[in-house]
Every structure is written in C-alpha cells, then in structure tokens.
Amino acid sequence: MNLLITSAASATTQVIAGPLSSSHELRLTDLARNATGEVIANDLDHGSRTDELVSGIDAIVNIGYQGQTGSPNELIDYHTRRMYNLLWAACEAGVKRVVNISTLRLFQDHEENLVVTEKWRTNPRAEDVDLLAAHMAEYVCREFARDRMVQVVNLRLGWPFDSSDTTDTARISADLITDAVEAALVSEELIQWQDIHVQSKVENQRYITNTAARLLPSLAGSL
Amino acid sequence: MKVLILGGNGMLGPWAVTAMKDRHDILLTDINDPYPEYGGDFLKLSVDDVDGVVKAAEGMDVIVNLSVLRPDRQLAFDVNTMGNYAMMMAAREHRIKRVINTGPHFQLVGQQYEEWDFDLNPDMPPAPGTRLYAHTKALGSEICRVFSEHHGIEVITLMYYNMKHTWNLGGPEQEPVYHEDMVPFSTAWQDCGTAVRAAVEVPSERLASNYEAFFIFPDLPHRKFNNEKTRRVLGWKPRYHVEALWNKETRLPPSGLHEAF
Numbered sequence: 001m002n003l004l005i006t007s008a009a010s011a012t013t014q015v016i017a018g019p020l021s022s023s024h025e026l027r028l029t030d031l032a033r034n035a036t037g038e039v040i041a042n043d044l045d046h047g048s049r050t051d052e053l054v055s056g057i058d059a060i061v062n063i064g065y066q067g068q069t070g071s072p073n074e075l076i077d078y079h080t081r082r083m084y085n086l087l088w089a090a091c092e093a094g095v096k097r098v099v100n101i102s103t104l105r106l107f108q109d110h111e112e113n114l115v116v117t118e119k120w121r122t123n124p125r126a127e128d129v130d131l132l133a134a135h136m137a138e139y140v141c142r143e144f145a146r147d148r149m150v151q152v153v154n155l156r157l158g159w160p161f162d163s164s165d166t167t168d169t170a171r172i173s174a175d176l177i178t179d180a181v182e183a184a185l186v187s188e189e190l191i192q193w194q195d196i197h198v199q200s201k202v203e204n205q206r207y208i209t210n211t212a213a214r215l216l217p218s219l220a221g222s223l
Numbered sequence: 224m225k226v227l228i229l230g231g232n233g234m235l236g237p238w239a240v241t242a243m244k245d246r247h248d249i250l251l252t253d254i255n256d257p258y259p260e261y262g263g264d265f266l267k268l269s270v271d272d273v274d275g276v277v278k279a280a281e282g283m284d285v286i287v288n289l290s291v292l293r294p295d296r297q298l299a300f301d302v303n304t305m306g307n308y309a310m311m312m313a314a315r316e317h318r319i320k321r322v323i324n325t326g327p328h329f330q331l332v333g334q335q336y337e338e339w340d341f342d343l344n345p346d347m348p349p350a351p352g353t354r355l356y357a358h359t360k361a362l363g364s365e366i367c368r369v370f371s372e373h374h375g376i377e378v379i380t381l382m383y384y385n386m387k388h389t390w391n392l393g394g395p396e397q398e399p400v401y402h403e404d405m406v407p408f409s410t411a412w413q414d415c416g417t418a419v420r421a422a423v424e425v426p427s428e429r430l431a432s433n434y435e436a437f438f439i440f441p442d443l444p445h446r447k448f449n450n451e452k453t454r455r456v457l458g459w460k461p462r463y464h465v466e467a468l469w470n471k472e473t474r475l476p477p478s479g480l481h482e483a484f
Contacts, residue, residue: 046296073273076308080362081300088353126311126370139365140358146335147352 001185003027004057006044006086007067009034012101012177015161016061019178024185029053031068031078044082050089057095059185062086064137065103065130065157072129079133083140091149099184100141102134102156104170104197104207112169117208118195145193152192153184158199158207169206172199176222183216190215198223224248226423227283229270229310230290230302232257234386234395235325238416239289243423252279253290270306273313280313285423287323291360299359307363311370321377323422324367328384328408328438328448330360344449345382345436364436371434379422380436384408386415389463401467407445408438411463415439421459429456444469 001024005013008028017026028039035041042053054060068078090098106122124135138154145152157180158172165171180198184190198212199205201223209223225248231240232253240249240261251257252268268275270290280286288310292302307324314322332343333352351361364380371378385406386394393399410418418439437453441461453459467473 072312073305073308076305076366077300080304080359081297084300084353084358085296123372124369126315126366126373132366132369135369136362136365139362143351143353143358143361146333146350149353 001025001058002056003059003061003185004029004054005061005063006030007034007063008039009036010063010067011161012063012065012067012157013061015174016178016181020061020182023182027053027057034068044078044086046085046088050085051093054086054090054093054095057090057093059097059099060086060090060095061099061181061185062101062137062141064100064141065105065134067101068133075129075133076136079137080140083137087140087144087150091144095150097151097153097185098141098144099153099155099181100137101181102138102154103131104156104158104199105131106135106138106156107207108170112204112206115208116197116206118197118211142193148192151190152194153187153190154193154195155180155184156195156197166203169202169204170199171202176200176219179219179222180212180216183218187216224284224423225282226250227280227286228252229268229276229286229288229306231287233289233291235289235383235412235415235419237261238412239287239419240416241413242416242420246420247285247423250279250283269301271301271309273305273309276306276309277313277316280310280317280319283317283319285321285323286310286314286319287325287419287423289325289419291326291356293356296355299355300362303356303359304362304366307366311367311376314376315370315374319376320427321379321423322367322371323419324364324378324380325419326360326364326380326382327356328382329354329357330364331382331436332448333357341447342449343447345380345438345452368434375433377427377430378434379425379430380434381418381422381439382436383410383415383439385410387411387463387465387468389413392465392467402471405465405468407443407447408440409443409465409468410440410461411465414441414459414461414463417462418453418457418459421457425457429458431456441465 008030032041124131158170163171231251292298333350351357367378391399441464
C-alpha cells in the first residue's frame with residue numbers, strides 16, 4: 001500500500017514509520033519548517049503541491065494530535081484549514097482511507113470510574129490548545145466521511161506512550177500503536193466514520209477497547 | 224450595553240446597527256471603512272487578528288460577530304473559523320458574558336438533512352459536510368461551543384439563509400420571483416437585524432444552556448424548518464412574513480408601488 005504519513009517529525013510518526021515501512025511504501029511529509037532529509041516539505045496549502053503530495057497514495061495516516069508545535073493560532077490553522085486542504089486533495093486523488101491519530105485525552109476530564117467508550121461525546125478543554133486542535137481535526141475528518149468522500153478511521157490512542165508508571169492507567173505501548181495503525185489500514189469491518197479507542201491492557205485500565213478488539217481482531221491478544 | 228460588532232460592514236451589519244444603535248453603545252469593526260451613513264465609533268480590524276480582537280473587546284459587555292467570507296479557501300478559514308477563535312479568546316480574556324455568533328443555516332443543516340427531512344430545528348447535531356462556507360462556519364461554531372462549555376460564556380448562534388428586501392422581496396443577488404418555489408427560510412433584512420438585537424437583550428434565565436442556536440425566519444407554511452424556539456426564547460417578532468412569495472392572493476399591485484409590502 002502507498003502510504004502518506006503527516007507530521008513526520010512528530011513522536012507518533014517516529015514510532016510508526018519504521019515498522020510500517022516493512023510492509024508499505026511510505027511517503028513522509030511535514031511542514032517546511034519541520035521537514036529534513038527525505039521528508040517532503042509541504043505546508044498543506046490549497047494548491048498543486050498538495051495535489052502532488054497525495055497523488056498515487058492509497059491511504060493517509062494523519063497525526064491529528066501533537067503532530068505539530070507552534071502558537072495557538074498556528075495549531076488551530078493546521079488542524080482546520082490545512083487538514084481540509086489535505087483531505088480535499090486526497091479525495092480528489094482517489095485516496096480511499098484516512099487513519100486519523102487522535103487521543104483519548106479528549107475524555108480525560110471524565111472520572112476514571114466511568115465506562116467511557118466510542119459512544120461518549122468528546123470533552124476537550126478550550127485552554128489546552130493541543131486538545132482543542134485534535135478535536136477540530138476530528139471534526140474536519142468526520143465531515144469528509146459524512147459526505148462519503150473518504151473512509152476515516154479515527155484512532156484515539158491512550159497516553160502516555162511506553163510509560164512504565166503503573167499510575168498511567170491510559171498508557172499505550174509503542175508496539176500497540178503500530179499494530180493498531182496497521183490493522184486500521186487493512187480492516188474490512190469498518191464503516192465510513194469509525195471511532196476506535198486503543199490503549200494497552202493494564203491494571204485498572206481506564207478506557208474500554210472492545211470496539212478495537214472486534215473491528216481490529218489482530219489486536220485482540222494485546223487488548 | 225457596550226457592544227463590539229465584528230465584521231459590521233457586510234450586508235447584515237447595517238441592519239443590526241439600525242436595530243441597536245438607539246439602545247446600546249456600539250463599536251463597529253471591519254476591514255473596510257464604514258458605510259457613509261454610519262456616524263458611530265469605528266475601528267478598522269480584521270476578525271482573524273486575535274490580538275486586535277482581544278484588545279478591541281476590552282470593556283465590552285457583548286461581542287457580535289457578523290463577519291463572513293465565502294469563496295476563498297484561505298480567507299474562509301481565517302474569517303469563519305479563526306475569527307471565532309479570536310472572538311472567544313477575547314471573551315475569555317475579558318470575562319465577557321455573552322457572544323452572538325451568526326452564520327448560514329447549513330453550518331448545521333447540511334445537505335444530508337435539508338434534502339431529506341422536514342421540521343428541521345436548531346437543536347439538531349450539526350452536519351455541515353465539506354462545502355467550504357458551511358464547513359468553516361461550523362468549525363467556528365464548534366470552537367464557540369467548546370469555549371462556552373468550559374468558560375461559562377453564553378454563545379447565541381443566529382442562523383440565516385435567504386435574506387429579502389422588503390420593497391420587492393428580491394435578494395442581494397437575485398431578482399424577485401413571485402409565486403414560485405421559494406426558499407422556505409426567507410427573512411426580511413430588517414428582521415435579520417432585530418434578531419441580533421433580541422439575542423443581545425434576551426435575559427440569561429431564558430436560555431436553557433450557555434450554547435443556544437436559533438433559526439431566524441418568520442412563520443412560513445412549509446414546515447421545512449422550525450422557528451418555534453426563536454420566537455419562544457428570544458421573543459423575536461418578525462415584522463415581515465414575505466407572504467407574496469408563498470401566497471397567491473398576495474400580489475404586486477399594478478401600480479408597482481408595492482403597497483402590498
């Protein structure tokens with residue numbers, strides 16, 4: 001599969017790019033200010049360069065949470081306008097699936113005793129612009145799916161990554177992140193817009209992962 | 224009250240100013256100079272200038288956002304989405320209790336509603352789709368909602384669709400057409416303006432939550448859209464019912480003097 005992965009300099013892309021490269025042809029991109037080496041510099045503007053970026057791509061893995069750093073204005077702009085440009089170009093190019101990497105932190109204000117699943121509404125804090133931006137990125141993706149322009153898998157990952165602190169009850173391992181992305185790329189069980197929550201199986205696990213186990217059966221042993 | 228109006232020199236701005244100027248202190252802002260008849264306070268300001276909007280909002284009681292840009296993708300996001308972020312940052316910074324946001328009906332009622340359903344109402348979940356204008360306005364409204372939930376700011380969103388001149392029931396971009404298939408969400412410009420005033424003035428205790436949305440149109444017989452909440456909560460009473468568009472008994476007078484209106 002020809003994959004485009006955004007926010008190449010981000011921690012999430014650093015986790016998934018290596019393992020995914022063994023089974024897919026990868027195209028990595030990031031904003032010009034972040035791009036180095038083989039990474040394609042692209043500011044995801046409305047124009048031919050974004051069209052070229054997605055040409056020949058089968059699926060996109062978009063880092064929708066903490067893929068970028070910058071001022072609040074820059075983060076809102078990236079996760080709304082630039083996301084829209086990317087998805088619009090992708091749909092025009094015939095990209096079939098987008099895996100949006102979001103975060104379970106969108107539910108972090110709910111008490112831990114609550115059985116939070118994909119059927120709960122997200123509850124981002126306005127003052128945490130990273131979370132607000134992730135919420136807006138989900139919104140943009142969902143509307144493209146609603147219009148049947150592309151299939152979107154919205155993977156909300158636990159946090160932090162690879163923590164050994166047992167008090168991090170929503171933590172997720174790097175291996176599980178990679179496996180979840182891989183499974184989301186190939187699953188044939190998904191609807192047009194599919195939220196999936198993924199975190200590691202740990203003591204006092206905070207979030208329910210039954211949907212992931214059902215729709216991404218290759219993860220079942222890890223959940 | 225002290226009212227900051229963002230994007231006040233567009234098509235809706237003059238009608239909102241007319242409805243409020245004798246009752247409130249207005250600071251009008253826009254990227255363009257004010258219309259010649261406007262004699263009040265004015266500040267040249269782009270709504271996506273976050274620092275500028277925050278500064279302009281100091282000392283205000285209410286912010287009204289009438290800004291809109293449709294066709295250009297960069298500008299649409301800057302104005303319709305980032306502009307709302309700027310407005311809400313300003314409201315949070317200065318502890319402004321109420322914000323009035325405006326937009327098109329399809330920031331909520333996307334094609335998947337409008338082409339299928341009836342009795343569409345402003346409390347439905349938004350489904351704007353990907354059309355640029357609807358999408359960017361919906362994102363802006365979502366930013367308002369998140370700020371509203373977490374900072375106790377009252378956000379009143381007024382949604383419009385088809386605005387009409389009262390003298391001939393034409394619109395800004397089309398000639399009047401009588402007794403044909405009309406947009407069942409048509410509102411006279413004057414009434415569009417008084418709706419803004421009603422939103423500024425409605426007592427807080429009449430709002431069911433900090434984030435409330437309203438469809439602004441008069442009583443129409445189609446039952447495609449529902450304006451019951453607008454009348455009940457805002458107490459808004461439209462003066463014009465654009466009846467010549469939907470009632471064959473109401474016709475233009477032969478004299479062309481438009482007495483019917």
